[in-house]
Amino acid sequence: MAVLASRPVGERQVIGSGSSFEEQIGYARAVVVDDRVYVSGTTGFHYATMTIEDDVVAQAEQAVRNIEAALVEAGCSTADVVRVRYLLPERDDFEPCWPVLRRAFGAARPAATMQVCGLSDPRMRIEIEVDAVRG
Numbered sequence: 001m002a003v004l005a006s007r008p009v010g011e012r013q014v015i016g017s018g019s020s021f022e023e024q025i026g027y028a029r030a031v032v033v034d035d036r037v038y039v040s041g042t043t044g045f046h047y048a049t050m051t052i053e054d055d056v057v058a059q060a061e062q063a064v065r066n067i068e069a070a071l072v073e074a075g076c077s078t079a080d081v082v083r084v085r086y087l088l089p090e091r092d093d094f095e096p097c098w099p100v101l102r103r104a105f106g107a108a109r110p111a112a113t114m115q116v117c118g119l120s121d122p123r124m125r126i127e128i129e130v131d132a133v134r135g
Helices: 020-026 056-073 091-105
Strands: 002-005 012-016 030-033 036-042 081-088 111-116 127-133
Touching: 030 056, 036 056, 056 091, 056 127, 081 091, 091 111
Parallel strands: 081 111
Antiparallel strands: 002 012, 012 030, 030 036, 036 127, 081 127
16 A cells, blocks of 8 residues: 555545555545544455456455555544445346355444445456544
8 A cells, every 4th residue: 555645633634555556546445634544435446457356255355455555545444434335237136245254254243335336347246445543
């Protein structure tokens, strides 16, 4: 993770992951404002290689690793997550991911939503978005 811009408290800090999507589309992996951290929808792409596994559970694991890296860069962890949104093209893919999601977010017990919807790349089988509060 690379900090694209660091600013004093009360201003925006933008965090990038190195994903080519961020530059192509024009967004950041995460944005920090005061004690709030907003992590963009994150998929199972391994950003160093821009590759993605076929298996939905493997994608969930990589998405969580990507989210954890953004949270660490923002000065927090999955324990600080207060809201999570799960987006999946196939409803039946959600339950196999539960053990991964429980390990990542179960201790924090965030408010959560799961939505069935199309994703921007047909290889993507899960996308996860989180909000966290530092401290």
